[in-house]
Amino acid sequence: MEFLFSQKSNFKILNFEAQSQKEYYLLPILFILFSINSFSQEKSKDSIKVKQLDEVLVSAVRATNKTPVSFTNVTNKDFQNRNLGQDIPILLNFLPSVVTTSDAGNGVGYTGIRVRGTDATRVNVTINGIPYNDSESSGTFFVNISDFASSVESLQLQRGVGTSTNGAGAFGASLNLLTDSYSKKNFGEISNSFGSFNTKKSTVKFSTGLMNDHFEIAGRLSQINSDGYIDRAFSNLKSYFLQGTYVGKTTLIKALVFGGKEKTYQSWYGVDGETMNGDRTFNFAGMYTDAFGNIRFYDNQTDNYQQDHYQLHWNEKISSKWNTNLAIHYTKGKGYYEEYQNNQNFADYGLTPITVNGTTIDTTDLIRQKWLDNDFYGTTFSANYKDNKVDFIFGGAYNQYKGKHFGEVIWARYASTSELGDHYYDNHGNKNDGNVFAKINYQLSAKWSLYGDLQFRQVQYKADGVAAGIADDTFNFFNPKAGITYMANSKNTFYFSYAKANREPNRTDYEGGSVKPEKLDDYELGWRYATKKVKWNATIYYMAYKDQLILTGNLDAVGNPIRSNSEKSYRLGLELDATLAISKQVSIRPNITISQNKNVDLNVDSVNLGNKNIAYSPNLVAGNCLVYQPRNGFQIALLSKFVGDQYLNNIELEDAKLPNYFVNDLNVSYQIYPKSIFSSIVFTGLCNNIFSKKYSSNGYMYDIYPYYYPQAGRIFLVGMTLKF
Numbered sequence: 001m002e003f004l005f006s007q008k009s010n011f012k013i014l015n016f017e018a019q020s021q022k023e024y025y026l027l028p029i030l031f032i033l034f035s036i037n038s039f040s041q042e043k044s045k046d047s048i049k050v051k052q053l054d055e056v057l058v059s060a061v062r063a064t065n066k067t068p069v070s071f072t073n074v075t076n077k078d079f080q081n082r083n084l085g086q087d088i089p090i091l092l093n094f095l096p097s098v099v100t101t102s103d104a105g106n107g108v109g110y111t112g113i114r115v116r117g118t119d120a121t122r123v124n125v126t127i128n129g130i131p132y133n134d135s136e137s138s139g140t141f142f143v144n145i146s147d148f149a150s151s152v153e154s155l156q157l158q159r160g161v162g163t164s165t166n167g168a169g170a171f172g173a174s175l176n177l178l179t180d181s182y183s184k185k186n187f188g189e190i191s192n193s194f195g196s197f198n199t200k201k202s203t204v205k206f207s208t209g210l211m212n213d214h215f216e217i218a219g220r221l222s223q224i225n226s227d228g229y230i231d232r233a234f235s236n237l238k239s240y241f242l243q244g245t246y247v248g249k250t251t252l253i254k255a256l257v258f259g260g261k262e263k264t265y266q267s268w269y270g271v272d273g274e275t276m277n278g279d280r281t282f283n284f285a286g287m288y289t290d291a292f293g294n295i296r297f298y299d300n301q302t303d304n305y306q307q308d309h310y311q312l313h314w315n316e317k318i319s320s321k322w323n324t325n326l327a328i329h330y331t332k333g334k335g336y337y338e339e340y341q342n343n344q345n346f347a348d349y350g351l352t353p354i355t356v357n358g359t360t361i362d363t364t365d366l367i368r369q370k371w372l373d374n375d376f377y378g379t380t381f382s383a384n385y386k387d388n389k390v391d392f393i394f395g396g397a398y399n400q401y402k403g404k405h406f407g408e409v410i411w412a413r414y415a416s417t418s419e420l421g422d423h424y425y426d427n428h429g430n431k432n433d434g435n436v437f438a439k440i441n442y443q444l445s446a447k448w449s450l451y452g453d454l455q456f457r458q459v460q461y462k463a464d465g466v467a468a469g470i471a472d473d474t475f476n477f478f479n480p481k482a483g484i485t486y487m488a489n490s491k492n493t494f495y496f497s498y499a500k501a502n503r504e505p506n507r508t509d510y511e512g513g514s515v516k517p518e519k520l521d522d523y524e525l526g527w528r529y530a531t532k533k534v535k536w537n538a539t540i541y542y543m544a545y546k547d548q549l550i551l552t553g554n555l556d557a558v559g560n561p562i563r564s565n566s567e568k569s570y571r572l573g574l575e576l577d578a579t580l581a582i583s584k585q586v587s588i589r590p591n592i593t594i595s596q597n598k599n600v601d602l603n604v605d606s607v608n609l610g611n612k613n614i615a616y617s618p619n620l621v622a623g624n625c626l627v628y629q630p631r632n633g634f635q636i637a638l639l640s641k642f643v644g645d646q647y648l649n650n651i652e653l654e655d656a657k658l659p660n661y662f663v664n665d666l667n668v669s670y671q672i673y674p675k676s677i678f679s680s681i682v683f684t685g686l687c688n689n690i691f692s693k694k695y696s697s698n699g700y701m702y703d704i705y706p707y708y709y710p711q712a713g714r715i716f717l718v719g720m721t722l723k724f
Contacts, residue, residue: 053252054153054181056315056325057128060382060395061165061176062156066441068451068483068495070524070539070575071158072096076149081635081669081684083149084193084717085201085224088142089113089120091149092175094623094639096577096591097159101698103267105229105281105712106197107688109237110143110264110303112698115159116543116571117597117617118172119551121506124165126176128256129380130311130329131167135401135431136463136507138168144307144333145260146237147222150191150203153178159575160541161499161522164437164455164479166380166397169503171520179256182216182245183207193684193719196712199226201719216245229712231283232297233267250317259308266301266337270699270707280694280710288340288365291413298340298367305335305372324383325395331376336369338410349409349424351416366412368424374403378433389443396436403429405465427465429507434458447488451497453481459504471510475517477502483524493528509549509563516565519546536578543571550599551615553649553656553701561700566650568600569614585629592622599650613647618660620644633671640664648699648706656706661695663688680723688715 063071072095079091086107093100099117103110113120121138125131133140142148158174165174186209193201200223207218219242226235239260246253266285275282286301310330317323346353346362353362378399385392405427409418437455444450456478463471483497501520509515526539549563573595581587597617602609613619622642629635646658668685692713699708 053247053315053317053323054178056252056317056323056382056384057254057313057327058126058156058176058178059384060325060380060393061126061129061163061174063158063163064391064441065493065528066391066443066449066451066485067163068485068497068524068526069158069162069499070096070160070526070537070541071156071162072577073154073156075154076152079149081637082665082667082686083147084195084684084686084719085147085199085226086717087111087146088149088152092157093641094589094591094625095157096575096623097173097573097593097621098157098623099618099621099643099697101709102711103230103709104226104233104235104264105267105710106199106226106715108199108224108226109228109233109235109262110141110268114616115157115173116541116573116593116595117614119616121168122171122173122503124162124168124170124174126166126174127309128179128311128313128327129166129176129325129382130327131397131399131433133168135168135374135376135399135433136403136429138506141305143235143237143262143264144305145258145309146224146239146262147201147203147220148177148239148241148258150205150222151180151220151241151258153180159539160524160543161479161481161501161520164435164439164453164481166395166435167399167433169457169477169479169501171501171503171518179241179258180218180243182243182247182254183209183218185209187679188724189721191719191721193717195686195717196715197227197229199717200224210247214247216247218243218245228265228267229281229715230267230710231281232265232286232299232301233283234265236263237261252313252315254311254313254315256311256313257309259306261306262304264303266303266339270709272702272705272707276696276708276710286340288342301339303335303337305333307331307333307335321387322383322385325381327380329376329378329380332374333376334371334373336371338367338369340367341365346416349418350422351418354414354416356414361414364412364414364416366409368407368409370405370407372403372405374401376401391441393439394437396434398434399432401429401431401433405429425465427463429463429465430461432458432460447486449485449487451481451483451485453499455479455481457502461504463507463510471505471507473504475502475504477517491529491531493530495524495526495528497524498522499524505549508561515549516547518548518565520544520548533581534578535580536576539575541571541573541575545569545571548614550650553615553647555700555702566599566602566614569598570600571595571597571614571617573597587627589625589627590623593620595619595621602650604651609651612650612652615647615650618644618646620660633673635667635669637667638664639667643697648701653704655704656701658696658699658706658708661693661697663693663695664690666690678722678724682721682723684719684721686715686717688717689713 089100089111090107097116099114101112125140155177162174189205191203203222205220222239224237241258243256269284286298313327315325380397382395406423407425435457439453442450459475481499485495499522503518505515521544523542547565548569550566552562554562575593577591597614598611602612624640626638642662644660648656666687671682696708
C-alpha cells in the first residue's frame with residue numbers, strides 16, 4: 001500500500017474495489033442474540049444496582065475526575081445540532097488545543113485533526129476500547145466510516161500521553177469513542193440535511209427496544225454526498241451501523257457490525273500561493289496533457305475504499321466491586337486510488353521497450369490503480385475492581401495486522417507486453433501489537449489520592465517494498481505513569497502527573513533509511529474548579545521528546561510526508577477551558593492554549609540551527625461557544641476559533657508560514673413536539689465561517705515552494721430530524 005499525505009498527516013490514498021455483490025447491510029449478529037439463552041438466568045441473586053453496563057466498554061481507557069490528566073468529555077447532545085454531514089474531526093474543532101482541516105475545504109471527505117500541535121498519527125483512537133488507527137500509517141480515516149458521529153453515545157479526548165490504552169501509543173492525545181447504548185423503548189429517526197456545494201446527508205436510525213426485557217436490535221443507514229469547495233473534490237459516502245444487544249441483570253453482550261464505502265475525488269495536492277491568489281479552488285489532481293497538447297482533467301482521479309468492522313463485547317458484573325470486559329474484533333479493508341499519469345517509464349512498470357514504425361518507445365501515458373487489501377483482528381480485555389478507596393483496572397490487547405500492497409495498470413497508450421490484471425509491484429506489511437497494563441487510583445484520605453499506571457507493549461513489524469524500504473523490527477516499550485490528586489474542598493481539585501510514552505516509526509519512515517523510535521516524558525500540573533454556575537480547568541504541560549519524528553514539511557515522490565528524528569524537542573504550554581452560566585438562558589464555554597514548541601539545537605545537513613519552532617505547531621489556539629436558549633427547545637450558538645501562525649517546515653522560513661486565522665460559526669436548532677405520529681421534530685441550521693474569512697488551515701512544502709489547502713468561505717447547512 002502507499003499513502004499520499006498532506007502535512008495534516010491523514011492524507012491517505014487508500015480505496016475500495018468494486019467488490020462482489022455481497023449484501024452491504026448485514027444482519028449476521030442475529031444468531032448471536034438468540035444463542036446466548038444460557039445467560040438468561042441471572043448470575044447474582046443480590047439486589048445489585050447495576051450502572052449503565054455500556055460504560056465498561058470504555059472504562060479501561062477513560063479518565064475520571066480523580067485521574068491526573070487533562071481531558072474533555074463530549075456527549076452526543078453536544079454536537080448533534082451540528083451533525084449535518086461534516087466529519088468527526090470538524091465536529092471536535094472547538095475543543096481545547098484542537099486544530100482541524102479539510103482537504104475538500106468544506107468538512108466533508110478527508111479531514112484531519114491535530115492536538116497540542118501533534119498530528120493525527122500521534123492521536124490514539126479507540127472505538128469501544130478497540131484500536132482504530134491504521135496499523136502501518138498510524139493515521140485515522142473517519143471518511144471510511146462516514147456519519148459515525150450519528151452512532152456515538154459519547155467520547156473523551158485526553159490531551160498529552162493520557163492513560164494507558166490499546167493500540168498505537170498516544171503522543172499528543174487519545175480519543176476514545178463509545179457507540180450507542182441500547183434503548184429500553186423502540187424508536188425511529190429520519191434525518192435529512194442539505195446545503196452549500198450540493199451537500200446532502202440522509203440518515204435512518206431505528207431500535208426495537210428491549211424485547212422480552214433482554215434483547216434489542218438497532219441500526220443506522222447513512223449516505224452523504226458533496227461536490228466540495230475545491231474543484232471536483234466530490235464525496236460519495238455510504239455507511240451503516242448495526243448492533244444486537246443482550247441485557248441481563250449483571251450481563252451485557254453486544255455484537256456490532258459497522259463500516260462504509262467511500263469514493264472521493266482526490267483533493268490532497270493543495271495549491272501554490274500564486275495560483276491560489278487567482279483561483280482559490282484550483283485542483284491539480286487529474287490534470288494531464290492529451291495527445292493533442294490540450295490540458296485536461298481525468299474524471300476518475302479518485303480514492304475508493306471499503307472498510308467493515310465486526311466487534312463482539314461481553315461485559316460481566318461479577319459483584320458490586322468487580323466487573324470484566326472481553327472483546328474480539330475483526331476489520332476488513334480493501335480499496336485503491338486511481339490516477340492518470342503522463343509520460344511514465346516502461347521500466348517502472350516492468351515493461352519492455354517496443355518499436356513502432358522504426359521508433360523505440362519506452363514511455364507511455366497510463367492509468368494506474370494502487371491497492372491496499374488488509375485484515376486486522378484481535379482481542380481486548382479488562383477487569384475492574386472498585387470500592388471506596390481503590391479503583392484498580394487490569395487490561396490489555398493483542399492484535400494482528402496483515403496488509404497487501406499492489407499496483408495495476410488498467411489502461412496505457414502503449415501497453416507493451418502487459419496484460420490486464422498484471423501487478424507491477426507486490427508488497428506486504430505484517431504487524432503484531434500486544435500490550436498489558438495495570439492502573440490504580442488509591443484514595444489515601446478524604447483529600448489525597450494516588451494514581452499509578454504501568455504498561456508494557458511489544459510491537460513486531462515487518463514490511464517490504466521499494467516505497468517503504470525494508471523493515472523488520474521488534475520494539476519493547478515500558479510506559480510508566482504516576483500522579484497525585486489533592487481535593488482541597490468541594491470546589492477545587494489540583495493534580496500533578498508524569499507519564500512516559502514510546503512509539504514506533506510508521507511504514508513510510510523507513511524509506512529514509514535509519515530511523516529511531518520516539519520517546520516522550522510528559523509532565524502535567526492541573527487545577528479543576530467546579531460550582532453550579534462556573535467550571536474551569538487549567539493545565540500546565542511540559543512534553544519533552546527524544547528523537548521525535550517531526551514533520552519536515554516536505555513530501556516524498558508519492559506524496560508521503562517526510563519525517564525525521566529531532567534529537568531533542570519539547571512542547572510547553574498552558575491550557576485553559578471553562579463553562580460559565582451567565583444566566584438561565586446564556587452560557588459561554590471559552591478555551592485557550594498558549595504554548596511554545598521547539599526543536600532544541602536542530603541539526604540540518606550537519607548545520608546546527610539552534611532552537612526552532614516545530615512545524616504545524618501554533619503558539620496560540622483559542623475557541624469559544626456562546627449559547628443562548630431563550631426557551632425550551634430553541635438554541636442559538638456562536639462558535640469561534642482562532643489559530644495562530646504555523647510554520648510549514650522546521651527552519652522558520654517566512655515564505656513557509658501559514659498565516660493565523662479567526663473564523664466563526666453560527667448554529668441554530670429548534671425542537672417541537674407535535675401531536676402526531678412523530679414524538680418530536682428537530683430543525684437545525686449551521687453557517688460555517690459566517691464572515692467568509694479567506695484562510696488556509698493546512699499546507700506543505702514542495703522543495704522551497706509552499707502549497708496550501710484553502711478552506712471555504714460562508715457555508716450553509718440546514719437539516720430536519722423526525723423522531724417517532
